Amino acid sequence: xxxxxxxxxxxxxxxxxxxxxxxxxxxxxxxxxGAPSALQPTAxxxxxxxxxxxxxxKQVAIAVLHNGSELAFxxxxxxxxxxxxxxxxxxxxxxxxxxxxFPSRPxxxxxxxxxxxLPVTAWYWRADENGRGRQVTAEGLGxxxxxxxxxxxxxxxxxxGRWAVVxxxxxxxxxxxxxxxxxxxxxxxxxxxxxxxxxxxxxGIKAISLGPLSGWHELVVDGRT
Amino acid sequence: xSKRQLAMVxxxxxxxxCHTCTVACKQLWTQDEGMEYMWWNTVNTMPGRGxxxxxxxxxxxxGPDGQARPGRLPKRAEFxxxxxxxxxxxxxxxxxxxxxxxxxxxxxxxGPNWEEDEGGGQYPNSFHFYMPRMCNHCTHAACxxxxxxxxxxxxxxxxxxxxNEDRCRGYRFCQSACPYKKMYFNHxxxxxxxxxxxxxxxxxxxxxxxxxxCPGRVRFVGYRDxxxxxxxxxxxxxxxxxxxxxxxGTEPNVFYVPPVLPVSYGPDGDIDESKPRIPDEYLVSLFGxxxxxALVTIKAEREKKRTTGESELMDLLIAxxxxxxxxxxxxxxxxxxxxxxxxxx
Numbered sequence: 001x002x003x004x005x006x007x008x009x010x011x012x013x014x015x016x017x018x019x020x021x022x023x024x025x026x027x028x029x030x031x032x033x034g035a036p037s038a039l040q041p042t043a044x045x046x047x048x049x050x051x052x053x054x055x056x057x058k059q060v061a062i063a064v065l066h067n068g069s070e071l072a073f074x075x076x077x078x079x080x081x082x083x084x085x086x087x088x089x090x091x092x093x094x095x096x097x098x099x100x101x102f103p104s105r106p107x108x109x110x111x112x113x114x115x116x117x118l119p120v121t122a123w124y125w126r127a128d129e130n131g132r133g134r135q136v137t138a139e140g141l142g143x144x145x146x147x148x149x150x151x152x153x154x155x156x157x158x159x160x161g162r163w164a165v166v167x168x169x170x171x172x173x174x175x176x177x178x179x180x181x182x183x184x185x186x187x188x189x190x191x192x193x194x195x196x197x198x199x200x201x202x203x204g205i206k207a208i209s210l211g212p213l214s215g216w217h218e219l220v221v222d223g224r225t
Numbered sequence: 226x227s228k229r230q231l232a233m234v235x236x237x238x239x240x241x242x243c244h245t246c247t248v249a250c251k252q253l254w255t256q257d258e259g260m261e262y263m264w265w266n267t268v269n270t271m272p273g274r275g276x277x278x279x280x281x282x283x284x285x286x287x288g289p290d291g292q293a294r295p296g297r298l299p300k301r302a303e304f305x306x307x308x309x310x311x312x313x314x315x316x317x318x319x320x321x322x323x324x325x326x327x328x329x330x331x332x333x334x335x336g337p338n339w340e341e342d343e344g345g346g347q348y349p350n351s352f353h354f355y356m357p358r359m360c361n362h363c364t365h366a367a368c369x370x371x372x373x374x375x376x377x378x379x380x381x382x383x384x385x386x387x388x389n390e391d392r393c394r395g396y397r398f399c400q401s402a403c404p405y406k407k408m409y410f411n412h413x414x415x416x417x418x419x420x421x422x423x424x425x426x427x428x429x430x431x432x433x434x435x436x437x438x439c440p441g442r443v444r445f446v447g448y449r450d451x452x453x454x455x456x457x458x459x460x461x462x463x464x465x466x467x468x469x470x471x472x473x474g475t476e477p478n479v480f481y482v483p484p485v486l487p488v489s490y491g492p493d494g495d496i497d498e499s500k501p502r503i504p505d506e507y508l509v510s511l512f513g514x515x516x517x518x519a520l521v522t523i524k525a526e527r528e529k530k531r532t533t534g535e536s537e538l539m540d541l542l543i544a545x546x547x548x549x550x551x552x553x554x555x556x557x558x559x560x561x562x563x564x565x566x567x568x569x570x
Contacts, residue, residue: 042373043371044295044367044370047293047295141373203398
């Protein structure tokens with residue numbers, strides 16, 4: 001997949017998932033599968049979510065743009081219910097969510113959310129925190145932690161039975177955590193995850209994409225300047 | 226496995242259902258935003274559906290094979306919302322005696338003490354008793370084991386189970402896993418919250434507020450392995466204090482001395498010594514089959530105390546001196562510098 005170069009488009013404009021710049025961006029449909037029950041960190045989670053009950057969202061359309069300093073992903077998927085965690089929805093429900101995952105270091109494994117010494121980085125959007133993304137790192141199942149809440153921009157809009165969510169961050173980020181960094185003209189790896197709140201999906205209960213590179217998809221950040 | 230384990234014994238024969246424990250806990254711990262509906266300690270009339278409503282049917286804990294048993298999340302309405310009363314309208318609304326105190330908003334359909342004094346059985350053999358409940362700080366805690374983030378922790382030094390709110394992301398697996406439904410969810414802060422066994426008091430030698438404030442001297446506090454203190458004597462030596470629903474497989478560290486009510490009346494109105502007022506099978510359904518032995522011991526020791534004036538067990542349960550109930554955690558709360566613990570910023 002290629003991150004198209006849109007010089008001069010500010011990140012605030014990219015955060016509008018319905019902006020013209022996104023209409024012109026090529027979009028690719030990617031199939032999602034449920035994260036395996038066997039990989040869930042605890043027996044209680046595995047008992048509640050056997051295989052077949054994980055991964056309600058089956059497909060997501062992905063487009064990627066960058067403006068030379070920020071990299072932005074637009075994810076769109078069908079979802080009959082907007083679970084936003086708003087009043088009245090916060091009883092026993094969970095909010096919809098989506099994230100982009102990157103290896104922070106070469107060879108960081110996707111399926112186990114990294115490994116000790118091989119961290120992964122997630123840019124995370126959740127419908128009850130719309131507008132304010134989280135940057136998360138992990139070095140294995142159950143180890144994810146929010147490293148900051150101000151570097152990732154994440155803005156979702158719901159309409160016509162679809163979520164359209166833009167998740168963006170600076171190509172180069174200043175962070176104390178082991179976060180992924182990007183260069184124009186270079187290739188990077190990524191994967192996506194979508195959580196369907198109305199199916200009580202949260203934590204490791206999610207739909208994920210599996211690409212050809214040990215599960216990762218390749219992303220080429222267009223190097224034209 | 227923690228090095229030591231703090232525990233509590235509640236003597237149900239002495240609980241008068243006054244809710245002082247519940248209010249003491251509320252005042253100390255659950256006044257903040259999002260905690261309005263939380264009652265880490267509750268007292269319910271038994272038999273009853275309890276709080277949250279029908280919690281015994283919500284699953285969680287472990288099956289006979291030791292495998293995690295799926296549970297479900299309790300709904301807010303099953304706990305009962307914290308309703309407010311229209312004091313202004315009642316006192317200052319100009320209606321005089323014609324106005325009565327009303328609930329603001331929708332009428333609630335459940336609450337933390339909804340079935341007070343209803344009980345069970347048929348007249349003249351109706352019966353009830355009060356049962357306080359709080360987190361059991363289990364040895365094999367389902368909440369600790371369920372959390373995929375390791376955010377629920379069992380303290381090494383004393384076995385108190387706490388939530389690390391910095392790790393918690395509000396996934397609520399702990400809440401479905403707890404078979405006692407004593408994990409609460411703060412819908413404002415989006416984190417799980419629960420009884421902390423008043424650990425900031427414990428750390429300074431003060432018993433938890435629910436125990437210290439109890440006017441009935443119902444609650445004993447101390448380390449499980451302190452052989453000189455009442456917990457060990459009641460649980461391990463005399464075997465009269467039992468966990469609630471041991472079949473849930475979590476090894477609770479709150480124990481109950483089962484209630485012994487008067488005997489029943491026969492159809493002719495005479496006292497029937499052969500039948501207890503509370504059916505044995507009901508107590509077995511709560512505390513397991515060992516409760517029958519416990520009842521025999523309690524009755525025998527009562528008789529011994531009555532006839533000879535001597536019984537170590539009865540002297541323990543009577544608790545002549547309150548300080549002897551707390552296994553050394555008997556400092557005055559007035560001596561504690563930080564009573565209402567706040568997270569360090």
